[in-house]
Amino acid sequence: MHHIKRGILTGVIVGVAVVVIVEVIVGLITGLILGLAAGIVGGIAGAVFGLFFLIISPLHGGRSDSADA
Numbered sequence: 001m002h003h004i005k006r007g008i009l010t011g012v013i014v015g016v017a018v019v020v021i022v023e024v025i026v027g028l029i030t031g032l033i034l035g036l037a038a039g040i041v042g043g044i045a046g047a048v049f050g051l052f053f054l055i056i057s058p059l060h061g062g063r064s065d066s067a068d069a
């Protein structure tokens with residue numbers, strides 16, 4: 001009886017460990033992909049925003065807003 005209990009306990013521990021490891025790996029990969037996507041989107045948005053201000057700036061008499069501050 002003791003041997004069966006030990007076997008079940010070992011199985012449960014191994015099962016939990018495998019699930020935790022898989023969860024961590026999946027979480028890391030998902031986080032990496034999401035972070036990469038967010039970085040790309042942010043970079044594109046920043047570039048578009050920068051170009052937008054670069055184009056609009058000369059239309060306002062060629063002076064930048066930072067010079068006013």
